[in-house]
Amino acid sequence: MIDGKTIAQTVRARAAERAQKLAEMGIVPGLAVILVGEDPASQIYVRNKSRAAKKVGVQSQTIVMPVETTEAEVLAIVAQLNEDAAVDAILVQSPLPKHIDEEKVQEAILPSKDVDGFHPENIGRLFANRAGYYPIANTPRGVMTLLDATQQTLHGKQAIVIGRSILVGRPMFSLLERANMTVTLAHRHTPRAELRRLTQQADVVVVATGVPGLITGDDLKEGATVIDVGINRLADGSLVGDVDFASAEPKAAFITPVPGGVGPMTIATLMQTTVELAAVNHGVELD
Numbered sequence: 342m343i344d345g346k347t348i349a350q351t352v353r354a355r356a357a358e359r360a361q362k363l364a365e366m367g368i369v370p371g372l373a374v375i376l377v378g379e380d381p382a383s384q385i386y387v388r389n390k391s392r393a394a395k396k397v398g399v400q401s402q403t404i405v406m407p408v409e410t411t412e413a414e415v416l417a418i419v420a421q422l423n424e425d426a427a428v429d430a431i432l433v434q435s436p437l438p439k440h441i442d443e444e445k446v447q448e449a450i451l452p453s454k455d456v457d458g459f460h461p462e463n464i465g466r467l468f469a470n471r472a473g474y475y476p477i478a479n480t481p482r483g484v485m486t487l488l489d490a491t492q493q494t495l496h497g498k499q500a501i502v503i504g505r506s507i508l509v510g511r512p513m514f515s516l517l518e519r520a521n522m523t524v525t526l527a528h529r530h531t532p533r534a535e536l537r538r539l540t541q542q543a544d545v546v547v548v549a550t551g552v553p554g555l556i557t558g559d560d561l562k563e564g565a566t567v568i569d570v571g572i573n574r575l576a577d578g579s580l581v582g583d584v585d586f587a588s589a590e591p592k593a594a595f596i597t598p599v600p601g602g603v604g605p606m607t608i609a610t611l612m613q614t615t616v617e618l619a620a621v622n623h624g625v626e627l628d
């Protein structure tokens with residue numbers, strides 16, 4: 342079992358150490374989170390981000406806007422935060438209400454403050470495998486930290502990513518390819534039988550579809566590493582992933598649970614990225 346909670350604690354502790362070093366130089370990393378509407382899950386995630394920031398030594402502010410907020414109003418706040426020297430990192434909680442164009446908002450954030458790594462400039466750098474520092478989406482980056490923790494060789498092995506969102510699938514594809522894996526990107530149009538054929542060959546399977554229990558033990562190769570990015574709340578209130586844990590766990594060499602796997606890494610990695618942006622934006626090199 343890959344224990345996301347414990348690994349997230351280590352990432353947060355490292356971010357706190359680095360934030361402390363910056364504080365000694367008079368630099369306090371600043372994170373601004375914009376939440377539009379009242380989605381209950383988003384409210385919890387935003388609250389947890391603010392709590393994590395406090396623990397790590399990041400100065401965070403949450404801007405809560407009503408569901409009827411216009412796109413222009415969100416863009417105006419982003420423009421204001423782009424100009425604010427105390428803000429190193431800007432995050433707009435996803436999903437936004439349907440009347441707001443999420444891509445337009447993501448593109449309005451300065452690439453140097455784009456803590457989610459969703460700006461096309463940062464996605465392009467990742468996809469092109471450019472050198473130098475740029476923010477990378479926190480969930481897939483957190484998945485790479487989890488894979489590192491298994492201490493296995495990825496180089497030359499086969500991976501499949503199921504789901505092609507900007508939040509997870511696309512950057513995940515690039516990160517695994519950058520680790521010299523042979524990567525397949527599957528999505529909703531991949532026929533079910535073809536998907537099974539591909540997952541049965543894969544050494545690493547990353548599932549981010551939002552379909553509860555999509556992948557079962559029968560879909561997996563013996564000894565595979567299974568990373569479940571799905572977070573699905575069932576009618577009874579329980580939380581399950583996209584992987585049927587009971588049948589997958591006996592087949593897998595490593596597997597992430599839901600909850601307690603990838604989820605906690607998203608917020609810990611957000612803290613890591615915020616501190617890094619503060620350092621880069623102030624011209625400080627972190628060890």
Ligand SMILES: Nc1nc2c(c(=O)[nH]1)N[C@@H](CN(C=O)c1ccc(C(=O)N[C@@H](CCC(=O)O)C(=O)O)cc1)CN2
Binds near residue numbers: 386436479601602
């Ligand atoms: N702008 C962004 N929006 C969203 C992101 C993101 O990275 N940037 N990711 C998700 C939501 N998310 C953070 O924003 C997030 C999701 C889940 C967790 C988490 O810790 N999950 C726990 C379970 C929590 C629960 O009980 O619901 C777990 O898996 O153990 C943290 C952050 C979409 N939006």
